[in-house]
Amino acid sequence: MELTYSRPCTLCPRACGVNRSAGERGFCRAGTTAHIARAGLHFGEEPPISGTRGSGTIFFCGCTLRCPFCQNHRISRDADAGQAVDAVELAELMLQLQAQGAHNINLVTATHYLPTVLAALDRAKPQLRIPVVYNCGGYESTETVAALTDYVDVWLPDLKYGTADAALRRGAPADYPERALGAIAAMVEQTGAPVFDADGMLRRGVIVRHLVLPGGRRDSAAALAALAARVDPAMIRLSLMRQYTPPSALTLPPPLNRRLTSFEYDTALAAAAPFVGYMQSADSADERFVPVWDRG
Numbered sequence: 001m002e003l004t005y006s007r008p009c010t011l012c013p014r015a016c017g018v019n020r021s022a023g024e025r026g027f028c029r030a031g032t033t034a035h036i037a038r039a040g041l042h043f044g045e046e047p048p049i050s051g052t053r054g055s056g057t058i059f060f061c062g063c064t065l066r067c068p069f070c071q072n073h074r075i076s077r078d079a080d081a082g083q084a085v086d087a088v089e090l091a092e093l094m095l096q097l098q099a100q101g102a103h104n105i106n107l108v109t110a111t112h113y114l115p116t117v118l119a120a121l122d123r124a125k126p127q128l129r130i131p132v133v134y135n136c137g138g139y140e141s142t143e144t145v146a147a148l149t150d151y152v153d154v155w156l157p158d159l160k161y162g163t164a165d166a167a168l169r170r171g172a173p174a175d176y177p178e179r180a181l182g183a184i185a186a187m188v189e190q191t192g193a194p195v196f197d198a199d200g201m202l203r204r205g206v207i208v209r210h211l212v213l214p215g216g217r218r219d220s221a222a223a224l225a226a227l228a229a230r231v232d233p234a235m236i237r238l239s240l241m242r243q244y245t246p247p248s249a250l251t252l253p254p255p256l257n258r259r260l261t262s263f264e265y266d267t268a269l270a271a272a273a274p275f276v277g278y279m280q281s282a283d284s285a286d287e288r289f290v291p292v293w294d295r296g
């Protein structure tokens, strides 16, 4: 797979086919200059990602999914928001985050800027002593996962939906489950089972995130069943998230206009029986899951 902006774009499964170098823009609306919303130490990720010193997180603007309820809609819907960076500047940012003590370099929603990201990693990776984390919405092509083989140490994909029906109801492409599950299987094949260092930090492996949505407990059960059917649960960690908050700037239809109930989250937690990992819950305890109390 040739990673350039100047061929028909297939960086993500939408395969818009636009020539971004010629000024054309596809679904993500990204051009050829990467834009970032923020770069800094982030303490709200899972414990083996944030640790005590924080994750060196770089948030890219724009998104190939643009979920209607996105908590980061201001940056996900505007690929030109934030600060423009070229590969040299991006590499420098990575090295600065390492110098600040980051446990890892955490690239958030980077796929639509992959040619720039890989050029930056070509410069920075030889000097990085910390893992590179690829934090994404799960809607990835297996070709993109393969292209990142020598660059990414830890994959942090979402699995948002397990059925085409659930994906369509939430404004995602019908092929989201098939693509995300295929990508996650490829990620697991690439990294093998999770490897932690002596401090419990993840050096290599896959953490799959699933955000339980209001009204979506059956969808969550279907997604988790699909995940367990596709990859060996022992080969990953699951992060079961309950942080959904309706963005105040968006007018969303019920049930997306409310928070999750404990019943909904606990139902999803019960469906996560095959997995171990991390959970966000103020009310329940489960010995398979490490509580994550604060994910900002």
Ligand code: SF4
Binding pocket: 009, 010, 011, 012, 013, 014, 015, 016, 017, 018, 025, 026, 027, 028, 029, 030, 064, 111, 112
């Ligand atoms: S990265 Fe953007 S332009 Fe390219 S295929 Fe995906 S949505 Fe389309």
